[in-house]
Amino acid sequence: MNLAEGVQLVSFIILTVMMLGAALAVVLTPNIVYSAFLLGAVFSAMAGLYLLLNASFVAAAQILVYVGAINVLILFAIMLVNKREDFAPVKYAWTRKIVTAGVCGGLFLLLGTTIITTPWGINNTAAAGDEAIYILGEHFFTDFLLPFELVSVLLLMALIGAIVLARRDIIPDLIDVATGEDLKLPERPRELIPAGSVDADEVT
Amino acid sequence: MQLQYFLLAAAALFCIGVYGLVTSRNAVRVLMSIELMLNGVNLNLMAFSNYLDPAVIRGQVFTVFVISIAAAEAAVGLAILLSIYRNRNTVDMEQFNLLKW
Numbered sequence: 001m002n003l004a005e006g007v008q009l010v011s012f013i014i015l016t017v018m019m020l021g022a023a024l025a026v027v028l029t030p031n032i033v034y035s036a037f038l039l040g041a042v043f044s045a046m047a048g049l050y051l052l053l054n055a056s057f058v059a060a061a062q063i064l065v066y067v068g069a070i071n072v073l074i075l076f077a078i079m080l081v082n083k084r085e086d087f088a089p090v091k092y093a094w095t096r097k098i099v100t101a102g103v104c105g106g107l108f109l110l111l112g113t114t115i116i117t118t119p120w121g122i123n124n125t126a127a128a129g130d131e132a133i134y135i136l137g138e139h140f141f142t143d144f145l146l147p148f149e150l151v152s153v154l155l156l157m158a159l160i161g162a163i164v165l166a167r168r169d170i171i172p173d174l175i176d177v178a179t180g181e182d183l184k185l186p187e188r189p190r191e192l193i194p195a196g197s198v199d200a201d202e203v204t
Numbered sequence: 205m206q207l208q209y210f211l212l213a214a215a216a217l218f219c220i221g222v223y224g225l226v227t228s229r230n231a232v233r234v235l236m237s238i239e240l241m242l243n244g245v246n247l248n249l250m251a252f253s254n255y256l257d258p259a260v261i262r263g264q265v266f267t268v269f270v271i272s273i274a275a276a277e278a279a280v281g282l283a284i285l286l287s288i289y290r291n292r293n294t295v296d297m298e299q300f301n302l303l304k305w
Contacts, residue, residue, distance in 0.1 A: 016213045023217055023240055027224035032232055039236050042217075046243050053210070053254040058264050058271075062246075065271050070239060070278045077282040078232055081289045087229045087296050100226045104219040111215035120207050120256065127258040139265045151272050158276030165283035168290075 012052055019045035032078055040071045054127040057136060210251035218244035231288075231295045235281050242274045 001009075022041040029035050043066040050059035090096075128135055140148045217240060224237030246267050253263020289295055 012209060016209075019213065020216055020220070023220045026236055026240065027220055027228065027233070032230055035233060035236060039239065042240065042243065046247065049210070049213070049247060050250055053250045054258075055250055055254070055261075055264050055267075058250065058267050061268060061271055065275055066239075066243075069275060073278055073282055074232065074236060077235075077285060080286060081232065081295050083289075083293075083295065085294065085296070087298070090298055097227050100223055104223040107222065108215055108219040111219075112212055115208050115211040115215065122207065123256050123258055125259050127254060128261055132261055132264060135261055136264055136268070139262070144265055144269075147269060151269060155272060155276055158280050162279040162283035165280070166286045 008052060011048070015045045015048045015052070019049070033075075036071065036074050036078055039074065040067050043067045043071060054129055055132060056130065057133045207251055207255040210247060210255075214244045214247035214251065216244075217241075217247065229297050231285050231297055231300070232282075234297060235278065235285070238281070239274065239278065242270060242277075246270055 019042055022038045022045065025038045026035040026042065029038070043062060046066075047059040047062040050056075050062060221237045221239075221241030221244060224240065225234055228234055228237060249263040249267045249270070251263075253261050253267070257263060285295070288300060292299060
């Protein structure tokens with residue numbers, strides 16, 4: 001093993017430990033704000049792994065989109081719905097956790113044996129490296145042109161859909177512009193649907 | 205450095221995501237677990253792209269597509285979460301039974 005391979009291996013180990021540890025913490029910490037910030041650590045470690053895989057453009061996209069957009073979006077969502085509530089205990093919650101842990105461990109073992117026993121046809125041609133961005137652009141505008149355009153339409157649809165879903169109904173007539181006293185926007189009332197087991201009682 | 209290491213890390217990340225998806229009570233954490241699973245899949249695609257298809261890198265193209273789909277999914281999911289929070293006044297997954305019965 002020469003120096004370059006050793007450096008690669010050590011950075012892979014550091015990044016993987018950071019990624020898996022932060023991912024476990026995201027799932028297991030009780031505080032949701034901590035898990036949102038740890039999710040940023042997971043995404044950053046993923047970007048480092050992409051750099052190890054000779055993909056600098058995708059690593060930059062990962063940082064920009066995941067850490068810069070999705071993580072900030074999740075933080076905003078936490079800020080908007082931040083209600084400190086103690087969830088009512090559910091019967092047999094520990095059974096659910098144990099069963100899920102067993103299923104996930106079994107899935108990991110299955111995937112692991114498949115990964116280790118399969119003879120992968122490793123291709124030893126030189127990686128594209130920094131040329132990757134040119135090849136990516138060529139793919140986007142030749143053989144992946146239709147999915148590329150569809151993704152742009154889908155992003156527009158998601159943008160409009162998110163606005164429509166999260167919008168509040170403001171009653172514009174009731175705002176008194178002249179006095180400007182009341183800065184609260186009058187909101188069209190929505191009936192609260194009772195949460196919990198009330199619905200089940202009504203049905204039965 | 206081998207392909208198997210990356211694939212094992214991706215499988216572990218995916219399994220952690222599945223565990224969080226099933227067990228967490230907070231709806232925001234469920235969305236985070238979905239992001240973890242998508243990241244595991246992305247790592248898989250990138251590893252295959254680098255080791256099995258290094259000259260044509262179709263895997264990186266698919267990863268870029270998955271990243272943009274994940275952005276759209278996060279936006280719509282959080283908007284749904286916000287509107288359901290306004291209606292039910294909670295983020296507990298156990299109490300979202302509108303479509304259950």
